[in-house]
Amino acid sequence: MLAEMMTSDHLELLKNQEPRIPHIFPEGINLYWSSLNVTGPETKSTNFLEKFRNNGPKRRVKEILHNVSGMAESGKLLAIMGSSGAGKTTLLNVLTSRNLTNLDVQGSILIDGKRANKWKIREMSAFVQQHDMFVGTMTAREHLQFMARLRMGSEYYSEEERESRVDQVLTQMGLQKCADTVIGIPNQLKGLSCGEKKRLSFASEILTCPKILFCDEPTSGLDAFMAGHVVQALRNLADYGMTVIITIHQPSSQVYSLFHNVCLMACGRVIYLGPGDQAVPLFEKCGFPCPAYYNPADHLIRTLAVIDSDRATSMKTISKIRQGFLSTDLGQSVLAIGNANKLRAASFATKSGIFSYNASFFTQFKALFWRSWLTVIRDPNLLKVRLLQIIITALITGLVFFQTPITPATIISINGIMFNHIRNMNFMLQFPNVPVITAELPIVLRENANGVYRTSAYFLAKNIAELPQYIVLPILYNTIVYWFSGLFPNFWNFCFASLVTILITNVAISISYAVATIFANTDVAMTVLPIFVVPIMAFGGFFITFDAIPSYFTWLSSLSYFKYGYEALAINEWESVTVIPECLNSTVSAFALNGCPKNGYEVLESIDFSAYHKWFNISILFVMFIGIRLIAYVALLIRSYINT
Ligand SMILES: Nc1ncnc2c1ncn2[C@@H]1O[C@H](COP(=O)(O)OP(=O)(O)OP(=O)(O)O)[C@@H](O)[C@H]1O
Structure with a gap:
């Protein structure tokens, strides 16, 4: 199947193929997050009554993210990793301004040096959520045609142009062979495989070529082979200029090698942010070498996991690696981004609180x-x-x-x-x-x-x-x-x-x-x-x-x-x-x-x-x-x- 994915020559051809459709491959942008501090109620509210109680004046709060800073570069695939409860999803939610009910968020998000509010981020980005949701009776192509009509709008693009864009994303995501297969309904109607559904999710989000693509757990529920395809598809998008940010649990070593950068988190803090291949040497330097023939991603996540029965040792390990990281050039640049929050950065001029729909x-x-x-x-x-x-x-x-x-x-x-x-x-x-x-x-x-x-x-x-x-x-x-x-x-x-x-x-x-x-x-x-x-x-x-x-x-x-x-x-x-x-x-x-x-x-x-x-x-x-x-x-x- 990997052969089905686009080769760079194919992509180059596509890039030059349709002059009428602008921004097929976007010029990426750099996204910075500076000194993010997030606090929330001690327990997650599960129902309306609890939400109401949690909004009361005497709620007990806990720190979920502490002084988190970092950046996602244009044309790079960044993977946010860490053990369960490290704060990966919360960071992604803050960056995308989603699911933040009950949370108090401080800090700023900047796009190419300018402060960006929720609406600006939404305008420039797309978000692929963990669980795919489709109307299962449609085929992959019909779903994309539907999305193209709404996202590209019939006022700006003709039907032929939209069709052409649909064909492009189908090719880009390696979905040509299953383009006319129904998506399927679990336990009712057989359709696309999980990996194909995931790539279809990406395809619908990239129709309008967002500059940033966020992805929550794109490989969850997939076997290693399918996970490889899915991450390869994201890597291709990054290679062609998109800023891609994903959270991921347990990547295989093959998947790990596809990341340009990784952001390792533990206890709501950034422990490492930089090229994937420099993380293992840093851990080794701090006294935590990766055993031979061991998946580097497993080693990194395991080392940063907080073991309840020996919390003190876990915290010592995390602190040692963080200090080691902060003493490197990479660490210093993350600290500098954190300090940028104190600067008065210009803001984007945006309409706030309004969606501008692309279709009438x-x-x-x-x-x-x-x-x-x-x-x-x-x-x-x-x-x-x-x-x-x-x-x-x-x-x-x-x-x-x-x-x-x-x-x-x-x-x-x-x-x-x-x-x-x-x-x-x-x-x-x-x-x-x-x-x-x-x-x-x-x-x-x-x-x-x-x-x-x-x-x-x-x-x-x-x-x-x-x-x-x-x-x-x-x-x-x-x-x-x-x-x-x-x-x-x-x-x-x-x-x-x-x-x-x-x-x-x-x-x-x-x-x-x-x-x-x-x-x-x-x-x-x-x-x-x-x-x-x-x-x-x-x-x-x-x-x-x-x-x-x-x-x-x-x-x-x-x-x-x-x-x-x-x-x-x-x-x-x-x-x-x-x-x-x-x-x-x-x-x-x-x-x-x-x-x-x-x-x-x-x-x-x-x-x-x-x-x-x-x-x-x-x-x-x-x-x-x-x-x-x-x-x-x-x-x-x-x-x-x-x-x-
Ligand atoms: N809305 C909320 N209210 C209260 N606590 C929250 C809320 N959201 C997250 N938390 C807590 O913050 C911590 C980090 O959660 P988060 O979901 O970001 O972790 P994660 O690294 O994504 O974990 P997982 O991989 O298991 O999803 C957890 O202890 C979680 O219980």
Whole structure:
């Protein structure tokens, strides 16, 4: 596979190939961090309550980074290494201004000598996070086309230029052979290998040629062979001018040899920062030689690890090596960077707090619509299974109630058909939709935090792309059940019943959106959903008439969309029934009703429904559909804001 990676000749060719696309290989920049001090609460907060407590005035703080200074040079691959808890991730988070909730950060970050704020860094850099997140039903090429549309923008680059850039990054990352393979969904859909996914992550980040590329643990979960490919890909980017900074746990000696520079950390301090091949000699000079045939990276990390059972010795070792480093020229230059913090460096003039999106709202909408649409039509769980479920359930229901005649004994069954109709349309689609949204949420939040698109563009595109299935599936269900079970045989009555079915489905989907975006976790959302839906269903008018509902529960009944849907269907059916012949001269009661209703209006009266509410119910369902969707949107907006 290494042969698949670009040779320098290939890259040279590419570099000169497309004059219209600027900055294919960026001129790198030097990034400095000067006297970074980070403190945080003694314990990491795991939930909202703890976060709240940790923000209180009396929190106990601990030092996470202490006077950390250093630099990442243009066109060099820098690996931040150290044992667990050394502060690698915190340093990367500070450099990228991410995940810093609860932390107090002091010090400065400079780009080519100028102070840079969070927005400037984000503008100039890209961040590949440890865990890859993709919409697994897309192919590698489609994913890059999607990203190119949003990140390069259709206003600045034509479609051909974007296509050409996609081809370039596919080649650059050695992904040509799997370009048209689906990315895959773990345990569901076989797709790209872990190493290919990782390289695809790099590919999407380098589409716009950021000057700095940050990478958190790019080799985690990969075997040594794949890890070698991935780091080689990063090395290639550095060789062509990018400033690449990664954190890494346990590189093999082959991977270690690819780093230009390493930053060794222990106890929140920089112990060594300089060329990879000078670290082992320094350790040797300090009295810690690397045993023969030993992986140098293992030796360095092991020597700097803090062993709890012998903390004093570990601290002595760390301090000795740090002193040894500070006495070298490299150490002196790091100290000098630390002192630069005290100087008054000029700042970049940037807009603060605003993302400037590369693509217009409409371009974002189009790209997101295309992705959501692909997801809908390709995901077997989403469409084929739903289609099958709807047809089978409708056929069974239709056959159970096949051509039910209108008699005193069957009035309640006909009402049952209609309530069942509402209930089935709710439960069949609402619950399965929750995990679909919660699974996509982290991808959306990440892409949104990276400034790829607006939350509003995503939400609108997703809703519109999904709408056709939530119109077609209810119509299909209603067509089968309506004609099989023998409801009032009139085309317009059938159309009205279809409208009610569509609205109920969409209210149910709105609720699944709201619950999923509010709770964001599949298990919690799936547990909370029935707590809300089941009582509301109980007040839907079938199990208990409205007169019998206790006054303290009437508010719950007015929230019951089951009631509005059921009442609308019941009016649609019974207002057309002018006479129930068996009841005309009868003194007996209809089954489960008081008396024997002589026509459809009397049936409606007997179940506390008003014939005048037909369109009122439709309006309420429509308002609920839109209103609850808006609640879901606001929840998503708040999540995006917190995540940014
Ligand atoms: N938000 C936070 N609140 C409290 N403590 C934190 C926070 N972030 C990090 N820490 C603590 O700071 C120390 C350094 O953590 P960090 O994640 O940076 O280490 P690391 O070198 O990346 O370790 P690993 O390789 O295991 O991820 C740890 O003791 C960690 O518990």
